[in-house]
Amino acid sequence: MTTQRTYVVTGAASGIGKASKELLEAAGNTVIGVDLRDTDINVDLTTADGRATMVAQATELSGGRVDAVLAIAGLSAPIPATAGVNYFGAIATLEGLRPLLAKSDAPRAATVASMASLHPHDDALLEAFIAGDEPKAIARAQELADLGPEVGYMIYSTSKQALARWVRRTAPTAEWAGAGIPLNAIAPGVILTPMTAELVATEEGRKQLNEQVPMPLNGPAAAIVPAELLVWLTSEQNSHLCGQVIFVDGGYDAVTRGESTW
């Protein structure tokens, strides 16, 4: 039987986060949105202050118990803030709210990596992410950004690879699996949200995207598609998925990696 649950959803003001919040609310759940603006908790998840305020306000608004956390907020721009929010912001959300999850009878957590995790990455930035060294990661991201948008794109792809790796590394540990909290990620292909709106606005952009990210099954997807998967991953029904990075990408992963699984 499904019961009403309390969720924290970051990135709740737009795209996949907004679609997830709406789906959860339509099913009768309580959702505490987090975003830069236009939602319940308005903070900047690239800053220590913003992260601390998010945890304090989520604690207050939830009464100290949260059933699920969906860390969705992200940027794709070739700028250092992308490293800050996509990796350190997502982890600060998941780790910061873990004590509230621990109070739930059926706690769940999920975040959003990307098909971009399969794209070329920057080794130095990946190392800084894995070491948890935010100042070093931001400094390296600035160096990449300074080399122009093509190189700067690696801030995004590297942040998503690092996040996927963090999920795989962290999910089976005592703090998560050992505490009965499934932690997983999704890796969307091209999703039609404000993040991709400019890219898909022109015939040329769509053609380029289709060459870079072929999606033989139904092409680019609406925000509700990954949202449905996030909602299931953070539902009571998900009792045994642990550290999975699930590609919801119209086949891009299968096309790119072929038969190899690992």
Ligand SMILES: NC(=O)c1ccc[n+]([C@@H]2O[C@H](COP(=O)([O-])OP(=O)(O)OC[C@H]3O[C@@H](n4cnc5c(N)ncnc54)[C@H](O)[C@@H]3O)[C@@H](O)[C@H]2O)c1
């Ligand atoms: N759209 C795609 O094709 C696609 C593909 C793969 C992964 N993703 C990932 O899905 C997630 C959601 O993206 P979307 O497509 O819905 O984009 P979106 O731009 O519609 O929504 C992202 C939201 O995150 C918020 N955000 C950004 N920086 C923030 C910060 N510092 N603090 C707080 N909130 C912040 C934005 O304000 C925005 O509301 C992102 O992590 C993105 O990288 C998107």
